[in-house]
Amino acid sequence: MLSVAIQTLGGIYAVVKRDMIRAASYRVALVAVAVSEVFGLLLFYYISRLVAVEPFTSPGDYFEFVVVGLVALQLANAVLYFPITLVQQELVAGTFERLVISPLGSLGGIAGMMVFPVLAALVTNTIALTFAVIVLDLSLEATAPLAIPVSVLVSLAFAPLGLLIVALGLVIKQAGGLIGFVITGLALAAGLYFPVALLPSWIEWISEAQPLTPAVDLMRSVLIGTDTQDAPALIAGKLALFAIVLMPFALWVASRAIDVTRRRGTIVEY
Amino acid sequence: MVRRWGERTVLDGASFQAEPGSITFLGGANGAGKTTLLRIAAGLISPHAGTVSLAELEPDRDRRAYARKLGWLPAGNGGIYNRLTVRQNLEYWVAIALMPRRAQRGAVHAAVESFELGHLQDRRADRISMGERQRLRLAMTFAHEPAVVLLDEPQTSLDELGLDRLSEAMAELGKRGGAAVWCAPQTDGVALPVHYRYEVKGGRVEPC
Numbered sequence: 286m287l288s289v290a291i292q293t294l295g296g297i298y299a300v301v302k303r304d305m306i307r308a309a310s311y312r313v314a315l316v317a318v319a320v321s322e323v324f325g326l327l328l329f330y331y332i333s334r335l336v337a338v339e340p341f342t343s344p345g346d347y348f349e350f351v352v353v354g355l356v357a358l359q360l361a362n363a364v365l366y367f368p369i370t371l372v373q374q375e376l377v378a379g380t381f382e383r384l385v386i387s388p389l390g391s392l393g394g395i396a397g398m399m400v401f402p403v404l405a406a407l408v409t410n411t412i413a414l415t416f417a418v419i420v421l422d423l424s425l426e427a428t429a430p431l432a433i434p435v436s437v438l439v440s441l442a443f444a445p446l447g448l449l450i451v452a453l454g455l456v457i458k459q460a461g462g463l464i465g466f467v468i469t470g471l472a473l474a475a476g477l478y479f480p481v482a483l484l485p486s487w488i489e490w491i492s493e494a495q496p497l498t499p500a501v502d503l504m505r506s507v508l509i510g511t512d513t514q515d516a517p518a519l520i521a522g523k524l525a526l527f528a529i530v531l532m533p534f535a536l537w538v539a540s541r542a543i544d545v546t547r548r549r550g551t552i553v554e555y
Numbered sequence: 556m557v558r559r560w561g562e563r564t565v566l567d568g569a570s571f572q573a574e575p576g577s578i579t580f581l582g583g584a585n586g587a588g589k590t591t592l593l594r595i596a597a598g599l600i601s602p603h604a605g606t607v608s609l610a611e612l613e614p615d616r617d618r619r620a621y622a623r624k625l626g627w628l629p630a631g632n633g634g635i636y637n638r639l640t641v642r643q644n645l646e647y648w649v650a651i652a653l654m655p656r657r658a659q660r661g662a663v664h665a666a667v668e669s670f671e672l673g674h675l676q677d678r679r680a681d682r683i684s685m686g687e688r689q690r691l692r693l694a695m696t697f698a699h700e701p702a703v704v705l706l707d708e709p710q711t712s713l714d715e716l717g718l719d720r721l722s723e724a725m726a727e728l729g730k731r732g733g734a735a736v737w738c739a740p741q742t743d744g745v746a747l748p749v750h751y752r753y754e755v756k757g758g759r760v761e762p763c
Contacts, residue, residue: 299647306643307636
């Protein structure tokens, strides 16, 4: 049993290594992502100069608030958008077929494909935050390094949703519109750009029913020292619960999606 | 096996067996169902009726054990990572084939030697010729020492050297008690060994 687990982890590591080699072969890609994140920061930096409303006491206050929202969004993109994009690329290149018939299998391969985008998001987020500190006067708390384990926890909480999107993408073949809908909806409900309290009361429950709201709350706490709605340990527990409760369901749905596409004969179609 | 695509029944009671140590050829016109048959045998798609087994293992029931014993070469020239080198493609494959870590290096070395890829191993896969890509794809198919290889039009783009290397790899597999099944629309001018010859026709597999 242990040797099977070790071999599976070895296979997943091979997928991560493959994605790292591919990403490194496109020399400017990571730089382009980091630069685009920096541009996003600059955009909101200047927008924040216009903000002088409650609950923000100064433009700097709003900038701090939104910077963490952008960092969280980058993580959400890494888990929700990139895995299905990678799977679609694999389908087009014919490499998914090899993954399906490999002993690692499609589920193991998809799990591996979810890792590198998170690592890349951690790197680009670090670059963006460093830029914001040095150039845009963002002041981070001494607890800021805790953002790394928090980011890992957030990614785990989002992983089941990412897996569900991949499962749907395998069945319906086009999940692009759906991802845009999900990510924009989450950004709206989780208060990435504005406090959740501004939302109409009838919609606020959505804000509590998905992992991005507690995720961004916890990240704001460790990065800029804002008060959290619940105790940080409770929020961490909520995020872990999202992962623990939803992952078995997401794995079941993904394996059903693979069975369905094998039966239909569409598993290698795109 | 029975397999339909929409209203069209492509395989309608198709059945064959590959004996240990044998090389089986499946011929048939374009659209006869050769690729469908091999995809079902590989466990890539499911039949609407019928079963496929490999040493009592079935792809649905024993997925991982079945996959360990199987080598699969899809038709065409895809299935490799263009941005990875020849060696990196092979290393990736033996890793996801879940070979024991200490056996992986030897397996990659043997595959490189078998298909004469030594001088290409540090070249990116999109910077080698089509025939060389086919040799890489074949090397990946045989690298993890499968018991059965299913080869969909393996002769594509291969020159004499490539065909020789493939023949030797199939013969080696046979000596180990394994079996090779390959398909193509015709055998004319293809210098690959065959012990049993079948034709896929009218949804069935018939000796020819």
